[in-house]
Structure formats: structure tokens, C-alpha cells
Amino acid sequence: MDRSAVEIFHYKDKEQSSSLLLQLNGLRQQNILTDVLLCSDNTELPCHRNVLVSSSPYFRAMFCNNFIERQQTKINLKGVTSAILSRVIDYVYTGLVSISMDIVLPLMQAASMFQYGRLFEACSSFLQQQLSPDNCLSMIRLSEIMNCNSLRDKAKEMAMKSFSDVSASEDLCELSLPELMGYLEDDGLHAEEEQVFETLVAWIHHDPLSRHGAISDLFKKVRLRYIHPTYLFQFIANDPLIQSSTLCTEIIESVRRLMFAVSTKCLSDMAVDFKPLWVAPRRYTYHDKLVVVGGRRNNERTSREALVFDEMSQKWQWLAKLPVRLYKAAYVTLHSVLYVIGGLTTNTKNSQVSTSVYTLSLKTNEWRAAEPMLKPRFAHQSVSYLHFIFVLGGLGPDTRLADSVERYNTMFNQWESMAPMPEAVLHPAVAATNQRIYMFGGENAMQNPVRLIQVYHIARNMWSTMENRTVKNVSAPAAVIDERIYIIGGYTRRVIAYDTKANRFIKCANLKERRMHHSATVLNNTLYITGGRYIDGHDVIEDSDNFECYDPKTDTWTSKGTLPYKLFDHGSLTLTCVSQTWAKS
Template sequence: MDQDSPDGLLFKDHDFSSDLLRQLNVLRQNRILTDVSICAGAWEAPCHRNVLACSSPYFRAMFCNNFRESREAKVQLKGIDSTTLDRMVLYVYTGEVHITAENVLPLMEAASMLQYPKLFEACSSYLQGQLTPSNCLGMIRLSEILSCETLKKKAREVALTYFPEVAASADLKELCALELRDYLGDDGLCGEEEKVFEALMVWIKHDLQARKRYMQELFKQVRLQYIHPAFFHHFIANDALLQSSPSCQTILEIAKRQMFSLYSTTSAPDLQPPWHVPPRNSYQDFLMLLGGRKDNQQTTRDVLLYNPQTDQWQSLAKLPTRLYKASAVTLHRSTVYVLGGMAVGVGKSVLSRKVYIFSLKFNHWRLGQPMLAARYSHRSTAHKNFIFSIGGVGEGQEVMSSMERYDSISNIWESMASMPVGVLHPAVAVKDQRLYLFGGEDIMQNPVRLIQVYHISRNTWFKMETRMIKNVCAPAVLLGERIVIVGGYTRRILAYDPQSNKFVKCADMRDRRMHHGATVMGNKLYVTGGRRLTTDCNIEDSASFDCYDPQTDTWTSQGQLPHKLFDHACLTLQCIPYTSPFP
């Protein structure tokens, strides 16, 4: 566009440069004013030195310095075939080149050698568009040879995101030990640890004699603490190949004790798997609400899942039956067990000892091994592979003090020592081999000011009286190193330190709440629904959804639940979100 200026008119011909380049190409094609030929073997391409020098730092250095080529009429370019060199010359004079699967690699190599970075990146973009799980590992190797960071980054992203498909590719078997260690050890790998282990064993068995010596170092890349104990028990613990390595055998023994023993364990620190290593970045926390009573106080079968990344709620497969005051726990990060409760039917309710098991991965319910005793209004909690079902109301409407324990590996329930004082609606949490019951109420609905402590490995109880405890119908959660008791006919939040046996008061909730849910995600406390006491002492159902940050000792609203809800289970689940198949 022309521009006026105080001294006259500034004229700009926007087609001039492209027209000039086009005319230079015509001169080249007719060998007019050409002063050098670049050659690939016997093939020659007459060119203009000044055009080549302007197009590339490589040719500028060659022709504008006191090199021999600056004076020669013919310059041989080694490592480039005639077809590729012809395309490169055409690119210099037109700015265009047709990239195909057949010519992309020689073009990329030539662009790298002759220093044409835009053509180099165009080739990289073409290869990125050809990436699949079956070729991404090979592309990573190629990108390293060509020093192409953009291709390497994209190929690595595909390899990490689509790990199950990559693990099935032939290229995985061809990786060297260092490449495999780097790949399997990456925090960004989107795959379950069971699949990581299987991929490792496939790689080793592909060339057993040569690769067996890398087994210990590579086995450490499998994060055993995130493998389902049943899988570990059946497929890893007694694997003959792993057992043949003394170092791997030691790791396996440590892992067995960490996974299956109720006792504290000590082990050699140099061989201990990294039990405190966080899960891979692909694992994500979800909040689940199930059962309870909703808007019209009807017992519901609804199961809702909240994704904090998207701030969206999703409905899952409904509970198989309506259950009044059942209890629920998460086991092995993504499996939910719903225990007992009063099965609500048409015209009648039946006290249940049934156990329903939900798989988040498959969005499916199934029946589990039933409890020894039918109970409702009870509490449950999980520790390692065990579930504890505590107290509640029995078939004779008596307050139960009994406790039973479920072993998820052997699929067996067994009776354990009864708690000293039978209570209803206590707050329950597990910390450091001990199960803590805070408060609750007796059969006359009087608050019980006790902490009852169960030593898990010894199967023994003791109790402590305290004036600090007066909670009823309140949950407890483990938040960092402290057990937090959340409300219970009060706004008060108490954090209990088992080491010092002391309570610390935290910031109050906005309302006096009971029958609500609470869970921890990302070191923050989330409180859902419940019932609240208004200022005029009326009771209202709530759909509130609040978050407490212990770092700042503050509460923030997360909005509203999809509907009012109380007497529900509120759990944290952890899994890898579904990844759609590679397009």
C-alpha cells in the first residue's frame, strides 16, 4: 500500500521481491549470468553465487570467505543425491518444495546440512503429521540423529500418551536398555503400572541372554506401590525370571511386606522401591458421591463423579439397590466397596450384609463377599488391602460394638476385637497402624466424649477421654500428618495430631453441619452436602460444596452439588482418565 509522507509518496510494490525471484529462476534455467555449478557426482546445477549466498549461511560462508570453493566454477556437495539437490536448488529460487514420504528424510538431511531452517522445520511438521504409536519410538531416534527438537518433543508426547499401543509395537523391543529405562521411568507415561511391568518383561524376553543383566535397574522403573496387590500377588511376586535375580528377589520381598503385612517394615534403603514416589502425572484425582438421601429425602441409587480439572459432574452406573445408611470405602485407589446398610424396597426394608464392588475403570457394579454381620449406620475405613467395618445398628436394633475385617487378597471376612464402647456415627480415620474413632453418640443420642484407638497389628483397643470431642454424624479425614474432624452439629474443625495427642482448632465452616461428606484431594479438604442448622435452629438439607486449604486455613466455595444430598458417601478415587484411540 502507498503511504503519504511530508516529502512525497512512499511507493511499495509488494510483488516486486517475488517477481525478482521468479526472474532469477528464469535466468538460472536459461544459464544466463550463472557463475557456479553445484554438483552431486556427475549431475550439475548452474546457479548464481550471490543468490546461494543470500539464501543460506552455509553458502554465504563458502562464497564470501577465502575458501577454495569461492573461486571454483564447480562445487561438489557430498552426502546429497542429485534428485534432492535439484529440489533444494528449486527451493532456493522459488521458495517452494513438495514434501512426500519418499523425499522427506533426504530433504531434511540436506536442509540441515545446507542450513535452511524453515525447510528443516517444514519437514519436521510433515513427519509430526505422520506420527503413530507404532512409529513414534523410531521417530524419537530419528529426531536425535537429526537434532530436531520439535519432532522429538511431539514423538515423545505420542509415545507417552499412547503407551498401551506403543508397548505392543515392534519398535519397543528394539530399544536399548538406556532408552527403555528413560521411557518407562518418565513421570508423564500414561499407563497403568501393570502394563509397564508387562512391557518390561516382553522387552527382556525378546533377547533374554543379552538383556537379563539389565533386569534389576529396569525393574526399579515399575512403581510397585501403584500396582494392584492381586496382580502383584498372582503375576509378579513369584515370577521365575525375577526370582532368578537376587537383587530383584530382595525388592520383591520388601514389596510383599509393604503391601501385605499389617506390621511396620524396615529394609535396606538402597534396594527399597521408591514407596513415596508420587504416581505418574497421568493419574488424576476424582471425587465420588454415592447413595444417601437427596432433594425429597428419598434414598437414592445415584453415583456422581466430579472432575476437578474440568469442574464437571458425571453420572455413573447406579447402585444395584437403594441402601439406607450403608458405608463405603475406596480400596486400591479406584475400586469402591459399599458395605451393608438397610436395603430399601417397596413396602419393606431389609438389613443387609451384602457388599457391592464398583470398578471405576469399567463403570460396573458386582457383588462381593458378604460381611459376617448385617449392619447399618456403621463406619468403615481401609488400610492397605484391608477394610474394617465397625459398629452400627444390628438386626435387633442394638448398638453394635463388634468389628470385622475384610482381606481383599484372600477375599475373607473375619471378626476382630470389639471396640470398648459401642457408639453410633463416630468420626473414623487410620494413621500409622492405628484406627481412630472420635466421639459419636450412644443409643440415647448423647454425645460420647471418647477417642477409641485400635492397634491394627496387635488387634487391641484402648480408649481416652477428652473434653475436646463432641462430634456426631461427622466425617474424619487424614490431611497431611493430622486427622481432621469435620463438623458434626457444629461449625468447628478440629485437627488431631496422634504423635502429640493434641488438637488444633482450624477455621470454622460457614454453617453448623452434620450428615455431610468429606474427602481429601491434592492436600485440600472437600466437604459435600449434608444438613445444616439455621440461625433459627431449623434443619435444612444442603447442596453446598466447599474446600478447605490447610496452608492458608481458609474456606472457599466450589459451587453447588447437582442436588441437595446428605447421609451419602464421599470418596476420592485416583485413575488414568480415558484416552481416546489414536486418530
Template sequence: MEQNCNHGNASEYTLYEPERSEDVMSALNKMRKKGHLTDVTIEARGEVFPCHRAVLACSSEYFKAMFSCNLKESSKGVVTMNDIDPQILHLLIDYAYTSSISINTVNAQTLLEISNRLQFANITQACCKFLQDHLDPTNCLGIWQLASTHSCNDLARSSFRYCLARFQEVCQLDEFFQLPANQLEEYLSHDALVVGCEEIVYHALLAWILHNDNRKCYLEKLLLRTVRPLYLSTNFLLRQLESFIIKQSLQCYDQLHMAITQQKLYVQSQTYIDRPKPRLSTMSDVMVIVGGSGSNHSEERDVRYYNPASETWRSLSSLPKGMSGYSVAVLENDIYVTGGKQERAVSSCILRYSSSTDTWSSLPDMRSPRQFHGSVVCDGMLYVVGGENAGKLQRDVERFDPKTNIWETVTQLACAVSSPAVVTHKGKLYIIGGYTSDLLSYPCIQCYDVKTNKWKVTAAVQINSRHFPAVVIGNLIYILDCYGQRGIQVYDPDRDVCLTPVSMKSERHLFAAVALNNKIYVAGGMQNFLPLDTIQVFDPLTAKWKNAGRMPRALRAHSCGVTIKKYLGPPFNG
């Protein structure tokens, strides 16, 4: 036994034994097991547990309140808890004396329930962590229900996310068929339910209904609230109208028939349908080109999206006004257009395109007018960087909070540049190249950490030109430097090194580029001063290019390419 002795002066001696508290608890535990000096007995289903009130009170707020307040248990020698499993109670009492408990797949859920009730906070937290680490399709619904019932909010959220992500497995298992109607509704109605198509949700609901004859009364309510018939194929809907279970319910029949009518109206008129929203998992990534410059240098207002699966284009609502030199970014699947030149004046305006309603709206202006700038979204905020106004470069970096609709200036560029390529990666902004006040190409990358508010400038990449886009795929930044054998510079920001460059398929300038399905799509631009309408795609895994169709018209589309998620299934089909 080690002893710390403090000889502060000749008449004082301090003995300190840090291990003594452990020895005391060990002695108390031995006394408990022999029934020595115990002052309360916990009884559960015929089993008795002699204990020390003070020890239980130190581990459990429940017992502390019981033995401290004017409750009858505070003076009784026996506390009866017949609604608690004696084995679980034994584990909790052992923990109170030893600070040790074994959690496993057999006892974790019951242990969480009882420890939460008896307010053994550390055990409840440990059980939540254990259950979160052991989620699988066979138990996730039960854990979600348990966590929700006992207000274990973090576990409830994580287990529900797991249930949503693994729906197509979960809906085949017993736990799914045991769900009560209210939780089934919450589950099946969620936007984030991961399914390949809406038919899967419809089949899952009917399977739950038919699992028990007493559930047929729920069909009308749950079909209305969980399934989105507009996104079922027309042929599927027609087959369901002939099914016996649907024919039994006039309301269900009418709902499915109405969906067919709405689909026909859309096909005939191309009227935009925004309710109900499609499931997020049924939406596909598409490339959107916002405006750009036509063959006669006109300011185009068209907004179109490209479906890489079908290599086809469709139109979205046009820009409210003609403009040039603006920047585009995507925040929560909406497109933000900032600044640019309108009617010969540099603007500070911001326009937002709502992907759910196909409409444009105006938002509060930026603090400074600017054109030829970059914009990017990081941690739910929209940042604008660089650019110019009246021939003067803009050094301020502004940030827009969509929750408050407020702009603020957060920092300044290490070097003011116009027309930089801007991307974000792991909470940092990368402002790549651009040109300086003396119209020279800026040869470096300026990196801004939004959390630390610090800048780092790197010259790891050889940047000798300007007016080029950049995209992020995985952990690499691809800088599309126009043409030639070094057409794509590949930068690893984690290691701050430039990897082997990649050749462009053909020369082009002032083009749009996006990362889509882990590939790089380039569209439009110009070659030998003539606008292009070609689309090419580069696969980083194979390092090969291929042609991918054509644009509706030739377009110089520098800085006008973004990706959003769009529903492409029935009745829209592309």
C-alpha cells in the same frame, strides 16, 4: 589388664581375659606385615600380600571354601587375583585382621563389587548402606545397575525408586545416555516414573537414540514399549508425524497416528479407554461422590468425580443398584462400597469399583449385615466398624484382605456405635463419636491399634452431635461437626489433645467431606431440611473458607465422599 578370676573351689582357678582375642588379632596383623608365620600369599597385579589362611577364612566364605576344599589354591602358597584392584584387596585384608575399613564415595562401588565377589558379607552390607545414603541424580543409575548385577536387592529397589522419582534430572546426565537398551526399557516403561507429562518420556527416548548413531535400530522396539502415545497431546503427535526420524519408520508413524485416531474416538463417544495405563505421576487427586440421597429422598446411583483445578464434574459408571446407609473407602485406587440397605433389607454385600476399567464387581459378603457403619483402609486391609442391623448395634470389627478375598472378625468396639466417623492415622483406627443404643451421641474417640490389637478410649474432643465426617491432613484429624464457631474440631492424636476449633463457613448437615491437596472440601448436605449443591473448601494453613463451585445436583451425601487418583490430561482434559 582386667582378669576375671573364678575360685569355684580350692583346687581350681579360671583365668578369663576378654581382651586377649583383640590382642591376638593385633599380634597376627603385626606378623602379617613382617611376613612371619604366614602360610599363603595373595598376589594382585604385581603386588603381594602375605597372609594367614585361617584369618582370611574367618572373614570370607570365599576364602574359607578356597582353603578348605580340594582346590589347588588350598595347597598352593600363592593365590593370584590379577582381576582385583590391589588397593581394594589391601582394604579387605586389613579388615580381616583389624575389623575396620573406611568406605567413601571414591571406593564404595568397587568395594561393594569385590567384597560381594569374595563374600565379605558385612562389608557388602555396609557398602549398600553407604551407597543408599549417598544416592544422587549423578550416580543413582550406576548404583541401580551395580546392585542388580550383584543381587543386592534392597539397594537395587531403593536406588531404582530414586531413579524413578528424580527422572527429569537423571535423564539429562551422562549415566542415562550410557544405559543399555534393556535397562532403558525397564526404566522408561515403569508406571511409577515421575514426569509432569508423557512428552518428557518421548523426548528422553529420542535423546538416548540420537546420542549414538548405532541406536536408531532400537527406535521401533523402544517407542512401542516405553512411550504411551495415547497420553501425548494431539498437537504434539501431529508435530512428531512430520519429524524426519518418525517418517523413517512406518511402524512408529502408524503407532503415533493410531493414538490420534483413538483420541478422536474418545472425544466423540466418551468411550472409556483403559489401556495403556497412564503414569501414576500424571494422575491427579479428585473427589468422588458415590450415590447419596436426592431432593425427594430418592436413592441416587450416580457416581461422579470433581476436579478441583477446573471446578468441574464428570461421571463414572453408576452404582449397580440403589441403596442407602452404606459406607465407602478406597483401597489401591479402587472404591469399595460395603453394606447398606437394599430393597428394605440390610445387606452384607461388598461392591468394588475398578478405577482402571470403570466397572463395578461384587466381592465376597461381609460376615455380618450392617448399615450406618464406617469403613477405612489401613496397612492394605479394609476395615468395617460399627453400624446396625435390625435395630441392633454391631460391635464386631471386620477386616477384608483383597489378596485372599477373605473377611475375618478381628476385634470388638469398646462401645458399639452407629454412624461414627472413621479415619486411620499411623496404623491406628479412630472411631469418632456416633450414637449408642439409647440414641445418645457417643462423646468419645475409640482408638484401635491394628498391630497390638489394643483399644484406647479418649474424651479429648467434645463430641455433642452425630452424623458428621472426619478427615486427616498431616498429623491432625479434622472433625467436621456441622456448624457454628466450633464447626471443626481439630484433634492431635499424637498428643491426645484438642486444638483450637475452627468455624464452618455455613451450616450444613449430612454432607460429604474429603481431604484433597491438603485442603478440606465439603459438598452437598442439607440446610433447614433442604438439600444443598454447593462446594466449599477450607485451607488449614490460612484458616479460611472459599466457595469452589456447585454439584451437578443437590445431594445429601453423608459418608459418600472419597478421593482417588485419576488421569485428567490429554485427550481427557478433566
């Protein structure tokens, strides 16, 4: 035979191990060659020592060391019932076990006692499948008693993700102070800060005599910067528990001074013990969503649609429709709420310039009417800063160009007139940063471009102007990233960034087409552009469904696909919500 043809054949009988276990179980059931009886509740279960020793460190220690059980043929096992012991032995000989709620805990205890790790984890997996917001806190306590890390981690994850539901359970009120503090200070908590406050109040009220002293420590875990001012000053500040704590009232007063002062100087003058509370970052369960609303759809009629972009699926999802059709309304977000302000109503026989304000939050996915503006207007601009919304210029019922400015104060739910613009312009690029509102370009009543930067100082309620030949934009959006204001297009392909500190413009990568009447927003330090109109190579104006983004670090544009339809004069905004809590339509 040729030596090169000789091979070593490695054979593995895949059925041998399972067949052997099956044969051993048959011997056990017929009581053949069994050499030990495991006893519980006056019940005797014949077994093979070698099988027990091979399957468990517990039995290996019992039968292979100098313990008395090594010489005994009957072993009395305490702490386990005969029914559970029988299931364990069946599992040892067959690898099979049926787990139900009525036996899972004693079975888990027996698996732990006899050191059957995989059986223990099987019980843990079963309990994980039963997890709900109503029982996850109880499961955490159980996991600590059983020393089961996998169950504890899964139950803790559910408690964090479903905290709004968990906070309403009786189990939460039974938490110790350190346990509750652990939840409230965790960045991974899926809860709005209003919910955090309500939870700590409910916990204290459960046992006010012994828990009242913890109010100030718990209150420091509420990230006041991310609470709506109305809720903060109408509900939290007036809560009897807060009023009973000197430290809590001092914290509230610090917030009040900060919001009223508007100036950043207040932050530097802030009390040392309060500053860390104010600058604490938002929880990472808060996510920013890109929302597109209103505008002119497919150049047919004014749209009532509102869409949200799902980054995970890279698809658009529909939100609740606007109550009315509004032509050239203004769009802005503040405190996780979307505002649609003013506009020309187009779903009535006689179109009217509106003072209406409609709001939408992703949590409820419902439109609500809010406090109306002082003056009706459309084709105006709107921008938010701190707890204010500013509305600038636009056209009134007489279609005359307005220079008026009004401000909505979310703390007092009221509008007030502010200093008018130095020069009334239509379709300027507007952005707010560093205590100021910047208004670039636009066009005058004669439809001529205005080469002007108008700057409004928020704290002083004063305007100043700067002529600049670089400014020549009409119907271009503006957005802020790192104190640079990006002006995108405006009957041009040009994109420029205005450095507010250096008072100079920086040229950026151009758009592909001359673009106008589009919208822009910032999401995760990236600039997103949606829709608009563009001028093609034949100087024809076309509607666009374009969806693209600009990375300021690389100075590059990237396509993100398309909108579900062509759209211009719409709002493109960033809305914040707690992940997995916004209501999908």
C-alpha cells in the same frame, strides 16, 4: 514552511521482498542472468549464485571462500536426487514446498545438508503430525539419526503419555537396556506400575538368553508400593523370571514382611538396599480425583449416581451408575479402587440389609461385585489403612446397634472378624492414621451424643477409650492431614482438629451453617466438603448442594461452587488414576 511540521517519513514496502523473490524466480525459469548450474542425476538446474549465497550458509561457504566451486559454473552435488534438489531450489526462490511421506526423509536430509533450517523444521513438523503410539519409538530413532531435537522431544512425549499402547508395539522390544531403563525410571511415565512390570517381562522374553541378567536391575524400577497386593503376590511373586532371581525374591519378601508386620518399625528395620525402592515417590503422572457417589439425592430417593470432579474444567462428570440403590452404605478407597460396602437395598419390594461390596476403578469405569462382608449392615463406618479395609458398627437386619468390626484383607481377598468396639455408636467421625483407627463421638441407641474417643490399635487388634468433653459430634465426617484429624460439623458449625501426637484438640474456622450428614475427603492437602444437610436460621433442616474446601495452612474456607444436585449421606472420596487413562462416561 513551519519547521515544526517537518517530519521524517519511514516507508516500508511490504510487497517489495515477495515481489523481488517472484521476479528472481521468473529469471531463473527463463535462464536469464543465471551464473551456476547445480547438477544431480544428469539434470542441470540453473541458479543465481547471489540467491544461493543469501539463502544458505552452505552455499555462502562454497562460493565465497577459496573453494574450487567458486570458479566452476557447474556444481555436481552428491547425496541428493535431482527431484529433491529441484524441490529445494523451488523452496529457495518461492518459500513454498509440498511435503509428503514419500519424500519427507530425503527432503529433510537435503535441508540438513544445505543448512536450510526452516525447511528442516517444516519436515520435522510434518513428521510430528504423523506420530502415533505405533511409530513414536521409530520416530525417536529417526530423530537421533537426523539430529532433530524437535521431533525427538515430541516423539518422546508421546511415548511417555501413551506408554500402555507403546508397550505393546514391536519397537519397544528392540530398545536397548539403557533406553528401557530410561523409560521405566522416569517420573513422567504415564503407566500404572503393573504395566511397568509387564513391559520389562515382555522385553526380556523377546531375547531371554542375552537379557535375563537384567531382570533385577529392571525390577528395581517398578514402584512396588503402588501395586495392588493381589497382583503383587499372586502374579509378580510367582512369575518364573522373578523366581529365578535371588535379588527379586528378596525384594518381594521384604514387601511381604512390611505388609504383614503393619508396624512402622518394619520400615526402620528394612534392608538398606530395599528402603529407597519402597519410599520412592509415585510418578507425577498419577493424579488424585475427587469422586462423589451414592447418597440421598434431592431428598427424593437413594441415588445410584457417581460423579468425578474435573479440576481443569471445574465441572462435574458422570461415571457409571451403581448397580443397585443402597441406603446408608459405607464408602472407602484403597489401591485406586472405590468400594461401596453394605447398605440397605431400596430398589426391591422388600428392603434388605446387604453384605454386598461393589468396586469401581476410574481406569475401567465399570462396577464389579467383590467379596461380600461377613455380616449385613447399614449406617456403618468404613476406613482403609495399608492393605486393609475396616468396617465398624452400624445397624443390622434387626435395626439393633452393632459393636462388631470386620476387616477385609486385599492380599488374600477375605473378610475376618476383629475385636468389637468398646461402645456401640451410630454416626461417629472415623479416621485412621499412625497404626490406629480413631472413632470420635456419635450417638448411642437412645440417640444421645457420646462424649468418647475410641481408639483401635491395628497391629494389636485392641481397643482403648478416652472420655473427652470436647467431643460432641453426630453425623460428622473426619479426614486426616499431617497426622491431624479434622472433625467437620455434626449438628454444629464447629470444626476441630485432633493432634494425635499431642493428644489435644485445636479449634479451626467454623462452617457457615450447622452441618451434618455431609462428606469430606482430602485432595492435595486440602479438605473438600460436599453436600449434607444444614440447619437454617429458623431451625429448619434443609438439604445442601454445597461444595467447598478448607485450607489448613490459612485456616480459611473457600466455596468451590455447587454439586449438580442436593445430596447427603453420600461418599466423598479421593481416587488415584494415571492421567488421561481414566474412562470418561
